[in-house]
Amino acid sequence: MIAWTREVPSSIASCELTHLERVPIDATKARAQHARYESALTDAGMEVRRLAPLDEHPDAVFVEDTAVVLDELAIITRPGATSRRGELASVTEVLARYRKLGFIREPATIDGGDVLVIEKDIFIGLTPRTNKEGIGQFASMVEPHGYRVHATTVTGCLHLKSAVTRAGPDTLLMNPDWVSQVRLAGWNLVFVDPREASAANVLWTGKVTIMAEEYPGTAERLLRAGDVELVGVPAGELAKAEGGVTCCSLLMRE
Numbered sequence: 001m002i003a004w005t006r007e008v009p010s011s012i013a014s015c016e017l018t019h020l021e022r023v024p025i026d027a028t029k030a031r032a033q034h035a036r037y038e039s040a041l042t043d044a045g046m047e048v049r050r051l052a053p054l055d056e057h058p059d060a061v062f063v064e065d066t067a068v069v070l071d072e073l074a075i076i077t078r079p080g081a082t083s084r085r086g087e088l089a090s091v092t093e094v095l096a097r098y099r100k101l102g103f104i105r106e107p108a109t110i111d112g113g114d115v116l117v118i119e120k121d122i123f124i125g126l127t128p129r130t131n132k133e134g135i136g137q138f139a140s141m142v143e144p145h146g147y148r149v150h151a152t153t154v155t156g157c158l159h160l161k162s163a164v165t166r167a168g169p170d171t172l173l174m175n176p177d178w179v180s181q182v183r184l185a186g187w188n189l190v191f192v193d194p195r196e197a198s199a200a201n202v203l204w205t206g207k208v209t210i211m212a213e214e215y216p217g218t219a220e221r222l223l224r225a226g227d228v229e230l231v232g233v234p235a236g237e238l239a240k241a242e243g244g245v246t247c248c249s250l251l252m253r254e
């Protein structure tokens, strides 16, 4: 597996913000935490490859939003925030070497953070970043490959994957205040600790689950659920930019 990442830009403090107040972000500290995240990916058996730096794009570290990579094709998104569209060219150029590409076109928008792929089921959040046209275009590209697309209501957070992610072989982690429609028969459903609203964003690597270490109550709940091996990483600095652990990589089979 390859994990594509991109270094934290020095302009990170000018990032897009939707639900958080702007507070100073220490780019040096964010880079150190990001390096720990990359090490966790390497330890999980991924080959970490960095996309070219985009220092003038404050949110460029959040590569997840720019593409969705499936085994059969990669879809280049059209981020809902216009400030982020300049991040697409470099991702397009790199992914074209590995996959047939599909493109989301105007007036459609999609952020990759709204796309939760669980085997052949793809849940897509309807949010200020992702519209109905985006979901429709996405579905028309993936349904021929046997995927089922489920449009999903999200309230109170930035992206669908702020509210729910896959946390293990058959476990979903969810904040039920932000999403309710993601259900899969036979799967464990674990709710975040109510004191840790943003804890649902974890990254299952196929082996271990990478999680921000700022959420011990939710970690304990996941461990009690049984089938999850957690790897904690410090992620507090990028959390000030409304980013979590899924946002900082694009995982794909080579």
Ligand code: CIR
Binding pocket: 015, 016, 017, 018, 059, 062, 064, 065, 081, 084, 112, 113, 114, 158, 159, 161, 162, 241, 242, 243, 244, 246, 247
């Ligand atoms: C943004 O608002 O676009 C960035 N500041 C945060 C993006 C986080 N990405 C993600 O959850 N997939």
